[in-house]
Amino acid sequence: MAWQLFRLGRWSFNHRKAVAAFWVVLLAVLAIGATTLSGKTSDKFELSGIESTQAFELIEQRSPQASPDGATARVVFEAPAGRSLTEPSYNSAVAAAVRGLTTENVQSVTDPFTGGTISPDGRVGYAAVTYTKTSAELADADRTALERAAHAAEESGLNVAIGGDALTEFEMPLAEVIGIAVALVVLAITFGSLVAAGMPLLTALVGVGIGMLAITTLTGFVELGSTTPALGTMLGLAVGIDYALFIMSRYQSEVRAGRSLEEAAGRAVGTAGSAVVFAGAAVVIALVGLAVCNIGFLTQMGLAGAFTVAIAVLISLTLLPAILGFAGDKVMKGKPRYLRNAAGETAPRTHGRRWVEGIARHKWAALAGGIALAVLASVPVASMQLALPDDSSKPAGSDARVAYDLIADNFGAGANGPLVVVVDTANAADPAAAVQTATDELQAMAGRAGSDIATVVPAITADTPQARQAFTQQLAAVDFATVTVIPASGPSDQATKDLVAELRTALADLPAETGARALVTGQTAVGVDIADELTEVFPLYLAVVVGLAIFLLIAVFRSIWVPIKAALGFLLSVGVALGATVAVFQWGWLNELIGLDTTAPVLFILPILLTGILFGLAMDYEVFLVTRMREAYVHGTPARQAVIDGFTHSARVVVAAAIIMIGVFAGFALVDDVILKTVGFALAVGVLADAFLVRMLIVPAFMLIVGERIWWMPKWLAPLVPTFDIEGEGLTERLDSADRDAAKEPVLAGR
Incomplete structure (x- = not known):
């Protein structure tokens, strides 16, 4: 694969006009499609097959005018x-x-x-x-x-x-500006040149533009969630900059090693590009894997994110070398000291080298301390509560928040999230009596000590002959009636969630008694049902995604322990991210810093969505960091020294990439939309923990302790796993051999 990528990078460099024209034309076509074909997005979370949505479907089928x-x-x-x-x-x-x-x-x-x-x-x-x-x-x-x-x-x-939600109009936030500003500063420091710094930004913006325009065009044919485009933007911008950053860094190293610009572009794509391909594949696997949950809006988010990541990979492999061809030697102006090692020998004593040498001297303490810190930060996860977002989490002073607070203060918190009991009387011998039986049971529950029911609003509120006759006629026409239950607690409170289960238990005998059935629905019930479904499919998701990604990493690194170590480190990162989210959003610790003035349960889709996205991003850093260690090891460097050398060469670029990604996600953590705020915050903390705590501390400490055994793989497994040469060893040998043959040609011609 490295050879094919080398050829692709060199071809894109030489045919830069054609490559650039292709991406520009594609961008223009999609812009036309987005302008003429786009539809509207939805801000509702729906899932078929659960009781709460079955109730909605029943109402819609039997009374189409009631939506x-x-x-x-x-x-x-x-x-x-x-x-x-x-x-x-x-x-x-x-x-x-x-x-x-x-x-x-x-x-x-x-x-x-x-x-x-x-x-x-x-x-x-x-x-x-x-x-x-x-x-x-x-x-x-x-x-x-x-x-x-x-x-x-x-x-x-x-x-x-x-x-x-009638006045809700989702708009793409300006959070991207924060991420781009952070990225520009970090890239300028990393490359020492504004020209070089601008290239990863340019390619990332083109990728995000293509991804968003394609998703916007798709809304004309499929109803997508309002957060789907934003999630695609968030991921596309972050990984697009990072992938281009890694290839650019390798390109500059190759040029400073004396390669021609053309060959440097090919070698950069063949080596660093191989890592980009596998890192992108890990992210795509994790995001596409959300489809195993069989939950529509999660599948949409996953596929949209995977599409933008795939576009980012393709653009890094083709458009970036084409732009390098246009720029010529301008990208080499400004040479930071840590990049001046022209011959590729052991890097000078940078901060990264001092850091990893310090870890080598105290590897057991570093490993134990890093794990202890991650576990401590994960403690809040034990008290995590999940719920659908509601108006109580809107910014203070906003219309929606003022309305919510006025209703809660004057009518009780539960008035903002009533539960609806839909009594299906299609099979009842006496429909009116069945509705009355259900109502009596609910009112009996409300009268018990400690009940969380504030009010029961029956299907018929006026006890007159005319009202009863009208109700009977309506019941005969649609075969269902609704009884409203007003909880005493708020929509996102645990007591209201418990009430949903209590209502269903209390009405479980209704079919046997009357032939009717009762379905409990409402916003809170929908959230409870979806959360239960997510909890049920979560183990399957982990098994599929983690299993596929581990196999991919085994093929990349020809090792059993590196993928296992990577997966365990990822679990620590997820624990830290969820723990911090609970502490800030649910407990209220320092929540003013991200514009929150209230506490609320954690967004109900966060654990599985965070797991999918963060797993892919964590594998990014694992691939980029460990690839240079593996490259040093396969070229004959002893295992311990390979960890130090590989860390020294890649740490600064990995740190730069992580800071950029944190900046992008942190920008989304500052928007008003609670869904994007929660996801952005959790991802920013997750990347911070994974890059700096796990990959910069725990990973090198563990690898230094294990030593050469870290690269062990059973003999029986080796033939079953394909070899991808991600370190570019085969590519280097092939090119060096070609160079030697070319050097001999004049001598042979002279004879």
């Missing part, structure tokens, strides 16, 4: 201190605002006065609006009606806040 997946809005009205919404002027203002909420896509509007959503003191009330379309599908007229209604009520002296 359980439609957008919602809560318009909260607050009278000034000492005043009441029941006063005539405020009453009429609220009534006018409620009338103005109705649009073509509105399914229902609950008036505060008739719907019972006025606080006991009369000062606060809210109108609940449900739509027939999702937030992404709403028309501008729907959002305009909400804003005009709120503005009209405010003109009468009321304070108005709008919660729910």
Whole structure:
């Protein structure tokens, strides 16, 4: 493979105009596609086959006009201190605002006065609006009606806040600017040249552009989650810069060793490019492996991320050498001292060399201390709670947060996340009696001491002959009824999650008693069900992804212990990342630093998403760091010295790459969107732990302790594992042999 990559790098260098034209044309075509074919994204998490979504599907099938997946809005009205919404002027203002909420896509509007959503003191009330379309599908007229209604009520002296997801419009954050700024500074220091520093940024931006435009075009044919493009941007930018950085570093080393620019480009792609290919393959395996979870939005995120990573690899192998061809010797201006070793002999005493020599002197202490620190940082994971994000985690002062707090303070925290019990009466002998039986059971639960049920709202609220007759007719038409359960605790509280299980247990005998069945749904129930599914498939995901990646690393390093050590080190990195996330988001430690002013459970998809992404990135650093150690070892350097030499040559570049990646992820940790904030923070901490604690401390300490045995592989396994020559030994021998033959030709011709 190294030879083929050498040829690709050299060809791209020589045919730079054609290569550059190809990527520019592809970028332009995708830009046209994104402009003309793109659709809207969705901000809902859905999973078929679980009870909560089965309830939604039942409602949609039997009452198509009722869209359980439609957008919602809560318009909260607050009278000034000492005043009441029941006063005539405020009453009429609220009534006018409620009338103005109705649009073509509105399914229902609950008036505060008739719907019972006025606080006991009369000062606060809210109108609940449900739509027939999702937030992404709403028309501008729907959002305009909400804003005009709120503005009209405010003109009468009321304070108005709008919660729910109807006004949610996801926009790509400016977090990329932070990552690019960090990357430019680090690259300029690393290469000592702004021209050289700009090349990895240019190729990374082209890769991100192609990836995002392709994903945007795809939204015209498939509904994608709103965070999917952002995740692709985050990963594409980070790995795109890093992959180009490694190849650029090798290119400069080859030029300083006396190679021609053309040959240096080929050798850089053939050696460092081989590491890039396998590092990218590890990331792609980890991300595509999310598909084994069989959860749609996770699969989308994984495939989008894998696509942008694959594009980053291809661009690093082709467009980068082409740009190097255009730049000529300009990329060699500015020579940092640590890169001036022209002949490739043992590197001077850099900070990296002093560091690894210090580890060599205290290897047992370094190993024990590193593991102890990682384990200590992972302790908070034991108390981790998972939940869907809600408006309680929105920034303080935002409309959604103000609306959430007003409802929680005046109606109880559970009013922000009601549970819905859907009673399916299709097989009930007496449908009305079956609904009443379910309602009686729920009300009995609410009356027990210590119950977390604040209120049970029955399917029929008016006890009159006319109301009962209308309810019976409606029940006969759709064969289901809904009973609303208002918890006493908030949507993300553990008590509310426990209540979901208690409701299902209490209603488990309903089919035997009445022939009807009860399905518990609602935002909290959806989160509980998805979290349970993720927990169930997580071991399978780990087995598939880690197994494939370990096999890949066995083939790369021809060793059993290097891949096992890499996987165990990765587990330490995940533990640190999750522990820090729990401490900041759930416990509130230093959360103001990333713009949080409240505590909440951890994003429910974080553990499995973090595992997939961080595993691939951790393997990146493992490949880039250990490849140079392996390269020194296969060229005859003793095992201990190979660790020191390989670390010295690669540590600074790995550190630069890690700082860039941390900068990219940290930028996303500062945005307002809680999903991107959580993922960005966890990945920034995970990369920090993996690069500096695991790869810079634990890995060299362990390898120095094990010595030559680190490269051991059973004889029976060797023939079964393909050889990839990632160190480029075969490539070097082939090129050196060609150089020797070329040197002999003039002598032969003279004879």
